[in-house]
Amino acid sequence: MTANLVAALVAGLAGVAFGALAAYIGEAALARRRVKVACPYCTAPYSPVQWSALVAVATGQGRCAACNRFLRVPRLIGELFLALAWGLLVGFYGLTPRTLLALVAFFPQAIILVTDLEAKLIPNRVMLPSLLAMVVIGTLVGPAVPAVNAWRWWTTLVGAAIGFTTFRLLVWLGVALFGEGALGEGDITLAAYVGAVVGFPLIIESLLLAFTFGGIGAAAVLLLRRGKLGTAIPYGPFIILGCATTMLFGAELLLWLAN
Numbered sequence: 001m002t003a004n005l006v007a008a009l010v011a012g013l014a015g016v017a018f019g020a021l022a023a024y025i026g027e028a029a030l031a032r033r034r035v036k037v038a039c040p041y042c043t044a045p046y047s048p049v050q051w052s053a054l055v056a057v058a059t060g061q062g063r064c065a066a067c068n069r070f071l072r073v074p075r076l077i078g079e080l081f082l083a084l085a086w087g088l089l090v091g092f093y094g095l096t097p098r099t100l101l102a103l104v105a106f107f108p109q110a111i112i113l114v115t116d117l118e119a120k121l122i123p124n125r126v127m128l129p130s131l132l133a134m135v136v137i138g139t140l141v142g143p144a145v146p147a148v149n150a151w152r153w154w155t156t157l158v159g160a161a162i163g164f165t166t167f168r169l170l171v172w173l174g175v176a177l178f179g180e181g182a183l184g185e186g187d188i189t190l191a192a193y194v195g196a197v198v199g200f201p202l203i204i205e206s207l208l209l210a211f212t213f214g215g216i217g218a219a220a221v222l223l224l225r226r227g228k229l230g231t232a233i234p235y236g237p238f239i240i241l242g243c244a245t246t247m248l249f250g251a252e253l254l255l256w257l258a259n
């Protein structure tokens with residue numbers, strides 16, 4: 001137990017460092033070029049402590065030294081996500097080949113959390129290579145879910161196809177019903193990626209969780225804004241939350257529900 005706790009802490013700290021990298025990649029993908037780690041408002045360079053949003057906030061340096069504005073919160077959320085996901089993953093399942101695959105699979109999700117929360121964008125230049133890599137790896141070695149130990153060669157392909165088709169239909173439906181829908185093309189690619197990560201049948205659980213979290217999120221926004229939803233919230237974070245929950249606790253959740 002102590003060994004697990006130490007391993008979880010180390011993985012969580014690594015998650016902070018790689019989360020900072022993910023946030024950097026996300027901002028560079030949004031800017032479509034290499035960017036400096038600098039204040040997004042006044043472009044004053046950040047100090048090394050501020051390269052990680054979590055470290056900056058934890059040491060009381062969350063504000064820009066030049067213009068005093070607070071760092072972008074999506075960076076903080078991306079780092080927090082990866083730190084928690086990696087820490088929980090290693091804490092619960094130890095280090096196995098399949099946990100390593102899951103660690104890798106979490107990384108693009110941290111990037112997308114940053115870009116979608118910041119600009120409501122899920123860049124293809126991040127998502128398409130990630131999707132392709134996960135389809136190939138998943139077909140060869142199975143889903144990036146530590147609790148899964150039985151799988152067929154088509155598990156990953158069918159998972160990706162179900163994620164893709166479900167969101168393709170939802171985007172069509174959204175456009176037909178509301179004109180410009182809350183869902184975008186990027187959500188389709190992200191859902192296909194989730195399908196490749198968790199495979200079939202866990203993609204179904206992933207999507208159901210995403211819709212549940214999305215429903216709770218929409219209800220919260222409706223309450224806070226007194227009935228105006230519009231296209232206020234990006235959907236990507238809910239898809240990612242559904243995926244991460246499935247990767248970490250999916251099998252246990254199914255067993256618990258079945259009993």
Ligand SMILES: [Zn+2]
Binds near residue numbers: 040042044065066068
């Ligand atoms: Zn500044």
